[in-house]
Amino acid sequence: MEYSGIDSELIKHTSFYRSEFMTPDSNTNNSRKRRRRRKSNPRANLRRLQHEEVMNDLPAATAQVDHELVPTCEHEFVETNDQLEDLLQHVRGVGKFTYDTEFIGEVSYWPKLCLIQIGTHERVAVVDAMTDIDLTPIWEAIADEDLEKIVHAGEQDLEPVVRHLDRPAANVFDMQIAAGFTGLPYPLSLTRLMQQTLGTKLGKGLTFTSWDERPISAAHLRYAADDVRYGAAIHHELVTRLESSGRLDWARQACTAACDRRLFEFDPRLAAKRVRGAKSLSAKHRAILIELVAVRDVGARERDLPPRSYLKDESLIDLAKKPPRTREELFEVKRLPITVAEQMGDQIIEAIERGLALPRDQRPEKPIRDELPAERFAVDSLWTYLQTHCFANGVDPTLVATRDEIVRLFRSHRGGNGLELGRLKEGWRHELIGEWLVQTLAGEVNTHFSWSGEVLNSDTNQSADAVN
Numbered sequence: 313m314e315y316s317g318i319d320s321e322l323i324k325h326t327s328f329y330r331s332e333f334m335t336p337d338s339n340t341n342n343s344r345k346r347r348r349r350r351k352s353n354p355r356a357n358l359r360r361l362q363h364e365e366v367m368n369d370l371p372a373a374t375a376q377v378d379h380e381l382v383p384t385c386e387h388e389f390v391e392t393n394d395q396l397e398d399l400l401q402h403v404r405g406v407g408k409f410t411y412d413t414e415f416i417g418e419v420s421y422w423p424k425l426c427l428i429q430i431g432t433h434e435r436v437a438v439v440d441a442m443t444d445i446d447l448t449p450i451w452e453a454i455a456d457e458d459l460e461k462i463v464h465a466g467e468q469d470l471e472p473v474v475r476h477l478d479r480p481a482a483n484v485f486d487m488q489i490a491a492g493f494t495g496l497p498y499p500l501s502l503t504r505l506m507q508q509t510l511g512t513k514l515g516k517g518l519t520f521t522s523w524d525e526r527p528i529s530a531a532h533l534r535y536a537a538d539d540v541r542y543g544a545a546i547h548h549e550l551v552t553r554l555e556s557s558g559r560l561d562w563a564r565q566a567c568t569a570a571c572d573r574r575l576f577e578f579d580p581r582l583a584a585k586r587v588r589g590a591k592s593l594s595a596k597h598r599a600i601l602i603e604l605v606a607v608r609d610v611g612a613r614e615r616d617l618p619p620r621s622y623l624k625d626e627s628l629i630d631l632a633k634k635p636p637r638t639r640e641e642l643f644e645v646k647r648l649p650i651t652v653a654e655q656m657g658d659q660i661i662e663a664i665e666r667g668l669a670l671p672r673d674q675r676p677e678k679p680i681r682d683e684l685p686a687e688r689f690a691v692d693s694l695w696t697y698l699q700t701h702c703f704a705n706g707v708d709p710t711l712v713a714t715r716d717e718i719v720r721l722f723r724s725h726r727g728g729n730g731l732e733l734g735r736l737k738e739g740w741r742h743e744l745i746g747e748w749l750v751q752t753l754a755g756e757v758n759t760h761f762s763w764s765g766e767v768l769n770s771d772t773n774q775s776a777d778a779v780n
Contacts, residue, residue, distance in 0.1 A: 374515035381545040387537035408460035410543025426523035431540030498708035509549040562740035595675040600667030704770035
């Protein structure tokens with residue numbers, strides 16, 4: 313049964329796309345706090361150290377690629393609304409553009425956006441997101457169904473669209489996802505993808521560096537620009553391969569699913585599953601954890617901190633395992649920071665009470681229980697069979713299903729109460745795997761795999777029993 317314990321007003325308050333605490337005024341007020349945080353933040357210190365090392369020894373630039381869709385012009389640095397308007401007018405004329413961002417995520421609740429890169433087959437531009445420039449036209453372009461956007465592993469790059477416009481990105485082609493349908497591994501880095509499609513490696517990037525330094529160096533601008541310079545050419549090569557194999561529609565379905573706005577909204581149930589140690593909790597204590605995760609998100613958002621920086625996972629697990637019932641007991645929890653107990657004590661106690669009061673039949677679903685040896689062997693066999701079928705069809709199985717999904721499928725098959733196909737009963741997954749699995753488990757078809765050159769092939773035929 314779906315978990316229903318979270319207070320509706322709390323969910324509304326912690327919705328991922330609401331940004332009450334990230335207005336320009338609050339950014340200004342919190343800038344000094346962020347600078348202080350960075351001094352005591354190990355990840356921020358590492359970023360600073362690597363930034364200094366890179367500036368002392370800049371890596372070589374990417375070799376020039378001879379491709380008609382790779383622009384040879386210098387990048388533009390966009391700092392004004394007029395420059396941005398001219399750029400977007402060009403983009404709309406072309407009908408598609410490559411999009412990327414550079415941000416810093418370890419010092420604030422929302423990642424600090426520093427640069428936005430936009431490229432077509434004719435122009436490459438880097439937008440300074442830290443000026444007073446109005447970025448809304450960019451978000452509007454990314455949400456425009458008539459414009460195709462080319463990204464690589466674009467989940468974090470697309471999130472601001474949902475947050476600022478309250479609607480998702482549209483018509484997005486994610487090169488990393490698409491590559492997984494062309495006989496290439498998923499996930500594949502942009503450097504590797506460029507090497508596989510254009511025959512040249514992208515120069516060593518400056519990903520983990522201080523993108524918020526101003527004035528920004530010419531080297532940083534050049535490497536940021538290169539992240540979108542080759543997008544149109546890679547997109548062309550991938551689409552050509554997908555059209556040849558007949559898998560373009562599958563790839564586009566997967567890219568569209570990656571833009572689902574629900575993926576960008578804060579969901580305490582999903583967030584609780586990502587808490588380290590959550591799998592060890594009973595259903596009763598997981599219900600408490602979900603409520604606590606929601607409270608942590610509120611506290612972190614109000615103080616403009618990453619949730620785990622505000623309250624560590626270990627503290628949440630301690631609170632869920634041995635839930636205090638009073639503020640006095642709260643201060644006895646060893647790994648709970650006193651400042652958090654003082655700031656959010658009442659909310660934490662209320663969250664614990666909500667979790668404890670949740671009826672047994674409304675508690676969150678239990679994780680998959682441990683498999684017995686014989687069952688593990690059988691599931692591994694089925695999982696390997698499914699993976700082999702995916703490889704033979706040029707699709708990386710990581711895109712298709714998880715092993716946990718196969719465990720549920722196997723157990724439903726063994727129980728004889730109908731197959732629990734989950735995602736495999738819909739869309740491209742059903743075409744590739746779903747129907748084939750149903751027929752395979754029913755003994756209706758047999759699949760033969762063969763190796764030819766460097767390619768794995770499959771041939772599925774009706775089984776002799778099914779024919780008889």
